[in-house]
Amino acid sequence: MNSGTQYDVAIIGAGLSGLAAGIRLAHFGKRVCIFERHNAAGGLNSFYSLGGRKFDVGLHAVTNYVPAGVKGTPLGKILRQLRIDRDEFALCPQKGSRVAFGPGGERALRFSNDFALLESEVSAQFPGQADGFRRIAAYVRDTPLAGAGAGASARAFIRESFTDPLLEDMLLCPLMFYGSAREEDMDLGQFSIMFRALYLEGFARPLEGVRVMMRVLLEKYRQAGGERRMKCGVRSIVEREGRAAALVLDSGEEIQATHVLSCIGAAETDALMGRPRETARTLGYVETISVLDRAPEALGWGDDTIVFFNDSDRFDYKDPKGQVDLRSGIICFPNNFLYGKGRGLSEGLFRVTCLANYEAWAKLPEEVYRADKARHFAQIQASAMRFLPRLEPGALPAATVATDMFTPTTVEKYTGHFRGAIYGSPAKHPDGRTGLANVFLCGTDQGMLGIVGSMLSGISMANLHVLRAAQAA
Amino acid sequence: MTNDECKKAVLDIIADIAPDEDLSNVKPEVRLRDQLQLDSMDFLDIVMELRKRHGIEVPEADYIRLASLDSCAEYLTPKFNALAAKS
Numbered sequence: 001m002n003s004g005t006q007y008d009v010a011i012i013g014a015g016l017s018g019l020a021a022g023i024r025l026a027h028f029g030k031r032v033c034i035f036e037r038h039n040a041a042g043g044l045n046s047f048y049s050l051g052g053r054k055f056d057v058g059l060h061a062v063t064n065y066v067p068a069g070v071k072g073t074p075l076g077k078i079l080r081q082l083r084i085d086r087d088e089f090a091l092c093p094q095k096g097s098r099v100a101f102g103p104g105g106e107r108a109l110r111f112s113n114d115f116a117l118l119e120s121e122v123s124a125q126f127p128g129q130a131d132g133f134r135r136i137a138a139y140v141r142d143t144p145l146a147g148a149g150a151g152a153s154a155r156a157f158i159r160e161s162f163t164d165p166l167l168e169d170m171l172l173c174p175l176m177f178y179g180s181a182r183e184e185d186m187d188l189g190q191f192s193i194m195f196r197a198l199y200l201e202g203f204a205r206p207l208e209g210v211r212v213m214m215r216v217l218l219e220k221y222r223q224a225g226g227e228r229r230m231k232c233g234v235r236s237i238v239e240r241e242g243r244a245a246a247l248v249l250d251s252g253e254e255i256q257a258t259h260v261l262s263c264i265g266a267a268e269t270d271a272l273m274g275r276p277r278e279t280a281r282t283l284g285y286v287e288t289i290s291v292l293d294r295a296p297e298a299l300g301w302g303d304d305t306i307v308f309f310n311d312s313d314r315f316d317y318k319d320p321k322g323q324v325d326l327r328s329g330i331i332c333f334p335n336n337f338l339y340g341k342g343r344g345l346s347e348g349l350f351r352v353t354c355l356a357n358y359e360a361w362a363k364l365p366e367e368v369y370r371a372d373k374a375r376h377f378a379q380i381q382a383s384a385m386r387f388l389p390r391l392e393p394g395a396l397p398a399a400t401v402a403t404d405m406f407t408p409t410t411v412e413k414y415t416g417h418f419r420g421a422i423y424g425s426p427a428k429h430p431d432g433r434t435g436l437a438n439v440f441l442c443g444t445d446q447g448m449l450g451i452v453g454s455m456l457s458g459i460s461m462a463n464l465h466v467l468r469a470a471q472a473a
Numbered sequence: 474m475t476n477d478e479c480k481k482a483v484l485d486i487i488a489d490i491a492p493d494e495d496l497s498n499v500k501p502e503v504r505l506r507d508q509l510q511l512d513s514m515d516f517l518d519i520v521m522e523l524r525k526r527h528g529i530e531v532p533e534a535d536y537i538r539l540a541s542l543d544s545c546a547e548y549l550t551p552k553f554n555a556l557a558a559k560s
Contacts, residue, residue: 028521071510080490081514463517
C-alpha cells in the first residue's frame with residue numbers, strides 16, 4: 001500500500017463545492033484529484049439527457065444574482081476566487097417571481113431582483129408590518145456573508161419585528177423551499193443567507209442551464225492542472241491515528257492524500273469512515289417536468305419566473321405523512337428569464353416541485369412505484385395550476401410533448417445523498433471539521449446553499465483548511 | 474527591482490484577482506482596502522499569488538505590511554532583490 005498514488009488533496013464528489021475547491025487548490029499548485037462515482041459532474045446540480053433533451057437536475061434558478069458592478073457579494077467573491085469572468089457564466093436575470101397563498105393564490109407578494117418591489121408589496125399589503133420588514137432586511141444586510149446566528153430560530157427572530165403570521169409564513173416559504181434542511185423553522189444563520197440570496201440579491205439562469213456553469217468550472221479545473229476520475233467512487237476512508245490514511249476506491253485501488261475534502265454530505269462521509277450515525281430526518285422533494293410545444297406565456301400562463309404556492313393559512317414545511325404534500329410547492333418556468341432579444345428556450349418548460357416523504361417512495365415494487373409516480377404527476381400539476389391563470393380544459397396535455405418526474409429515491413440513486421436529501425442534514429458543520437483531523441466537509445452540510453453558496457463553501461474550506469494552513473506552516 | 478516595478482507586480486496581481494476593480498488611479502500612500510473593495514479572501518490571494526508567481530513568502534504576521542502600495546514596495550522590494558541575487 002505505498003505504491004498507491006499520493007495526492008496533496010483528494011476531493012470526494014464532483015459537486016459544485018468540490019469543483020470550486022479543486023480549482024482553488026490546483027491553481028495554487030496542489031496535486032488534486034476529484035473522485036466521482038457518477039459519470040457526470042455536478043452532484044445535486046447536475047443535468048441529464050432524456051429523449052434528446054437536456055434537463056437540469058436541481059436548478060430552478062441561480063440565487064445570489066447581482067448585476068455587474070455590485071461588489072462584496074457572494075457571486076462577486078466566487079468569480080474573483082475562481083478567476084472567472086462573470087460573462088462566462090452568462091447569467092440572465094429573472095423576470096419576476098411571486099409568493100401566492102390561499103386556495104387560489106389570493107394573497108400574493110411579488111418580488112424580483114429589485115428589492116424595492118418586495119418592500120412596496122409588503123408596505124401595500126401589510127402596512128403595519130413595513131417597519132419590521134425593513135428592520136429584518138437591515139439585519140440581514142449587516143450580517144456577515146458566512147452567516148451569524150447559527151442554531152437560533154428564524155421564526156423567533158422574525159416575531160420580534162412582525163406580528164402578522166401570514167406575512168411571516170409568506171416570507172419564509174421561498175427561503176425554506178430553497179434551502180432549509182430544518183422542519184417548520186429555519187436556522188437564523190440560514191435565514192440570513194437565504195434572505196440575502198433570494199430577496200436582497202435575486203434569481204438568474206444561463207440560457208442553456210446549469211451545464212454552462214459546469215463547463216466553465218470543469219475547464220478551469222483542467223487548466224489549473226486538476227485531475228478528475230469519473231465513475232470512480234470512494235468506497236471507504238481508512239482511518240489511522242485519527243487521520244485518513246488512505247481512500248479505498250470502488251475498484252479496490254487505494255490512494256493516499258494529505259488532505260481530504262468531502263462534498264458528499266456529513267452522514268455520507270461518516271459512513272465512508274465506518275462510523276454510521278443515526279440518519280437524521282431530512283427533507284425530500286418530488287418534481288414534475290413538462291416540456292411544452294410553446295412558451296408558458298403563449299399558453300396563457302403569464303410570465304412568472306418562480307411561484308411559491310401554499311393553499312393553507314399556515315405554511316407547513318415538514319416531511320409529509322403521505323408520499324407528497326400537495327398543499328404547497330414551487331412552480332418554475334425556466335423560459336421566464338431575460339435572455340435578451342431573440343434568445344430563448346426552443347420549448348416551453350413547466351416544472352413543479354413539492355415536498356415528498358422518502359420512506360413512502362423507497363422500497364416500493366417497481367410497478368407500484370411507477371403507478372404512484374403517474375398518479376402524483378397529475379395531482380401535483382393540478383395543485384400547482386390553482387395558482388396560475390386558468391387554461392382551457394385539455395390545453396396543457398395538448399401542448400405537452402414530453403414529461404419526466406423525479407422522487408427522493410431518484411435523487412438518492414444519482415447523487416448518493418442519503419434519503420435523497422437536497423439540503424442535507426439539519427445539523428450543519430460551519431468549520432467543516434469531521435472526526436478525522438485531515439478530512440473536511442464542503443457543500444450542503446457545511447452550511448452554505450444554492451449554486452453560489454456551494455461554490456463559496458468549497459472555496460472557503462479549501463482556503464481555511466489547506467491553503468491558509470500551508471501559508472501558516 | 475525598483476520600488477515602482479514592485480508596485481506594478483502587486484497591481485498586476487490585483488488586476489487578475491479583482492478584474493472588476495478600476496486600478497488606473499490607485500494612490501500608493503492610501504491603504505488598498507480604503508480605495509478598492511478587497512476583503513480578507515482577496516488579501517490571502519495576493520499573498521498566495523506572490524508565492525506562486527515570484528516565490529516570495531509573506532508570513533501571516535507580515536500581512537499588515539501589504540496595506541498600501543507604498544508599504545508593499547517597502548516590504549517586498551528587498552525580498553524580490555534578495556531572490557534575484559540568489560538566482
